[in-house]
Amino acid sequence: MPYTDDTKASASRAQAETFPLDSILCGESLDLLQKLPAGVADLVLTSPPYFHQRDYGPGIGNEATQEEYIATLLKVFGECLRILKRTGSLVFNIGDKYERQSLLLVPYRFAIAALTQFPVRLVNNITWVKLNPTPRHFQRRLVSSSEPFFHFVVSNKYQYFPGDFLRQPSLPRSRRRGRGIGHRYFQLIEASTLTAEQKAKARSALEAAIAEVQKGVISDFRMKIRGLHSVPFGGREGGRNIRLERDGFTIIRMHGERLKRDVIESPVESLKGCPHRAVFPEALAKEFIRLLTHPGDVVVDPFLGSGTTAVAAKKLGRHYLGIDINPDYCVYARDRVSRATRQTPLLDAGAW
Ligand SMILES: C[S@@+](CC[C@H](N)C(=O)[O-])C[C@H]1O[C@@H](n2cnc3c(N)ncnc32)[C@H](O)[C@@H]1O
Secondary structure (H helix, E strand, O other), X not given: OOOOHHHHHHHHHHHHHHOOOOEEEEOOHHHHHHOOOOOOEEEEEXXXXXXXXXXXXXXXXXXXXXXXXXXXHHHHHHHHHHHEEEEEEEEEEOOOOEEOOEEOOHHHHHHHHHHHHOOOEEEEEEEEEEOOOOOOOOOOOOOOOEEXXXXXXXXXXXXXXXXXXXXXXOOOHHXXXXXXXXXXXXXXXXXXXXXXXHHHHHHHHHHHHHHHHHHOOOOEEEEEEOOOOOOOOOOOHHHHHHHHHHHOEEEEEEOOOOOOOOEEEEOOOOOOOOOOOOOOOHHHHHHHHHHHOOOOOEEEEOOOOOOHHHHHHHHOOOEEEXXXXXXXXXXXXXXXXXXXXXXXXXXXXXXX
16 A cells, blocks of 8 residues: 555554553563564664663673673564564664673674574664764773664665765855865866966866856866876776866766765763763664654664653654663653654754
């Protein structure tokens, strides 16, 4: 049946009878997930407790070995898969751990085990680059500042709305206005071994490209100057090589959107008065919710912590279900979610 808002709304109403929509349940995620009906969630977005990383009290992460930890997590993963629609996605964020000065590669062992045990595909391994990592100084290793988010699906019919995903940060003001665009190329033209005539042609071609960026005709460009830049590679670039040889320069124009990359750069957040020490950024949760769901869809987080996934879902007009074993976190999350309000679509688009 083709998708319409009406079919979606009636599906949501039907679910509401059996599925605790828009609630936060306190308890063991495996037990509670097992009580949920199959095929109800559009997105499971979660960050389980990392192996031996923090003390959340009783719960996952305290297993004696990483093998046990992964086995426990895979049981939860299996239940998440069961409650997922065929068009849904699972996004798991897991951090790594050092033991005896060696990384254990826990996230990747988990991802490999999930791919081995379940009929899932790994669409992307998205790297969250923390812009403000904990400033711990190590003598003989670099500061860890990234974590993976694994995006799994069960079929190639998964919902996917990449429109706004990973918008690049806005350009510096001078560049947006056009001042400074391509400026360095003027200097390079002068410094090159091009003839006076070629230099004049290069300058006017450069001015034309700059004007096109300023008018929004193209999004960006690169200039290659003979003797200064590497020769472009074959294919369509064949003509460029001829121009580079003949004119002494070539301009590569870039049209349309920037490429959407599998890297998210975002600072670690800390919420005032929050009892939870490992909150993931709301902006990051919103990116995944926008990418993989439609308004009215159902987003589940079986390790809700401070409530970030539910807050992001509510603000974006999605239904949510959160689970956490820690009663204090549940109280905090319920209060945090109750204070969140639906954003206007205009604000949704500008949140990153
Ligand atoms: C990494 S934190 C999640 C943080 C969350 N993404 C946020 O932004 O606040 C993992 C959470 O899992 C919870 N937890 C641990 N074991 C659990 C279990 N067996 N069932 C449900 N929740 C569990 C912990 O209490 C903790 O809040």
